[in-house]
Amino acid sequence: MVILLMGVSGAGKTTIGKLLASDLGWVFADGDDYHPAANVEKMKNGIPLIDADRESWLKTLRDLIADWIAAGTNAILACSALKQVYREELRAGPQVRFVYLKGTPQLLRQRLHERHGHFMTERMLDSQLSTLEEPGQATVVDIDQSPAQIVGEIRTRLELVRQV
Numbered sequence: 001m002v003i004l005l006m007g008v009s010g011a012g013k014t015t016i017g018k019l020l021a022s023d024l025g026w027v028f029a030d031g032d033d034y035h036p037a038a039n040v041e042k043m044k045n046g047i048p049l050i051d052a053d054r055e056s057w058l059k060t061l062r063d064l065i066a067d068w069i070a071a072g073t074n075a076i077l078a079c080s081a082l083k084q085v086y087r088e089e090l091r092a093g094p095q096v097r098f099v100y101l102k103g104t105p106q107l108l109r110q111r112l113h114e115r116h117g118h119f120m121t122e123r124m125l126d127s128q129l130s131t132l133e134e135p136g137q138a139t140v141v142d143i144d145q146s147p148a149q150i151v152g153e154i155r156t157r158l159e160l161v162r163q164v
Contacts (some may be wrong), residue, residue: 001074002065003158004090006081006135007101008128010111012143012150013078016101020151021076024162027068031079034060048127051085058089066092082131098138099154105129107144 003020005013014030021028035043039053061079068075069092081087103111108125127156139157141150154160 001158001160002068002092002096003098003154004065004081004087004098005074005076005101006087006098006130006138007103007143008080008082008108009125010108011101011103012111012147013080013101015147016150016154017076017078019147020160023151023155024074024160026078027073027074027075029064029077031057031061031077034064046124048124048131051083054086058086060142062090062092065090065096068115069093069159070093080128081132084135089137096133097158099158100135100138101143101150102140103143104135106117121141 003150005017005020007013014032017028017030020026024149039049039057042049042053061077063078067073077090079090081090081098090096105125108129112125139154141153141157143150145153
């Protein structure tokens with residue numbers, strides 16, 4: 001299984017993904033690490049990405065997911081996947097499950113305000129929220145709880161057990 005943790009910046013995708021992967025003994029990857037340098041530079045400068053900017057990035061992530069599936073590797077990928085068309089691109093097989101980490105704009109702003117050292121800043125949140133197409137087919141988890149509670153809810157709702 002490949003779990004794609006999705007949502008806007010500040011939703012906790014990386015934090016939750018690392019905790020969940022550690023808890024399950026699965027592989028974890030952060031989609032942000034696969035952005036081309038030009039995309040990172042745009043975001044650092046407060047310039048929202050357009051679909052053309054995301055094309056090669058989405059292909060790289062799809063290839064990563066397909067490789068995990070082919071190898072039978074259970075993995076978690078943190079990736080915004082804001083639009084339905086992006087999620088369709090990333091659905092490399094029936095093994096891909098989407099978990100939408102959902103929060104209020106106020107909570108997301110607060111988290112981004114408190115975060116330091118990341119290229120995606122609080123000023124980019126409005127752009128992400130306006131781009132977001134909430135998924136119709138995903139497990140939706142409210143982020144207004146502790147990381148441990150979020151991980152527990154994901155495990156329960158997806159019936160996940162640690163691999164031995």
